[in-house]
Amino acid sequence: MMHDVIMVGGSYAGLSAGLQLARARRKVLMIDAGQRRNRFAATSHGFLGQDGQAPAIIAAEGRSQLMEYPTVTWVQDSVVEAVAEQGGFRVRTQCNGEFKAKRLILATGVVDELPAIEGLQERWGTRVFHCPYCHGYELEQGRIGVLATSPLAMHHALMLPDWGTTTLFTNGVFTPDAEQQAQLDRRGVAVQSTQVTRISGERADLELADGRVIALDGVFTMSRTRISPLAAQLGCELADGPTGAYLHTNDMRQTSVAGVFACGDTSLAAGSIALAVGEGVRAGVGAHFSLISG
Structure with missing residues (x-):
């Protein structure tokens, strides 16, 4: 099955990007390993309407709302390889085999090295x-x-x-x-x-x-941050941030590789739920415009 978009990462940025695409009635595959960066924090703050809420509850509610849209599929897994091929992209997961899509959004977050x-x-x-x-x-x-x-x-x-x-x-x-x-x-x-x-x-x-x-x-x-190796596999251009490399994107959150978009901590040298959600909107809309224009 050819999806319109594969979302690698289903935390706040990925959920937000997926929601824009779901509302455009696009076929979206969400692949998430379940390792939110803020999983150790008891509460989240500074996100309008959710101040003081547990991060896990925000993520769970976001997923529940997203999965109400019939064009969205969720796979709990880790993506271990991503390659560009004719007509789109192919990703290989650790447990569930391979999937294909016309566009790819990297919302993989970062690993903190303390x-x-x-x-x-x-x-x-x-x-x-x-x-x-x-x-x-x-x-x-x-x-x-x-x-x-x-x-x-x-x-x-x-x-x-x-x-x-x-x-x-x-x-x-x-x-x-x-x-x-x-x-x-x-x-x-x-x-x-x-x-x-x-x-x-x-x-x-x-x-x-x-x-x-x-x-x-x-x-x-300040931790040192490390991004997913998928970016290097795809040949995406990186930028140097204050704590480590991050993915360089344009205003529509497309990377240097056509058809590959990025959002959240992996493409922003800062980290908060509010910022991740906003960046997810931009990446989801950017990917949709890219599909429209061909």
């Missing part, structure tokens, strides 16, 4: 975060740490005083220069240069190499 500090992984999404707009307010103007993984930690450090008392832990990654230190001073940010060895406690206590323990209510850090 700092190798004991205690950080198990607190990711609960006490260690990446987005102040998503999680800063709930810290109740408490004690906030910024754990540097690169000089880009300055971005977090200068933002976060709006959400609480902020300390920048440079962690041997960089030393603020005179201008940066002046900026930190103006924002009231304390700086700790001693190495962080471990995160412990019910919240997020940072244990330092000199034996001190600094109690915090939350920590913000």
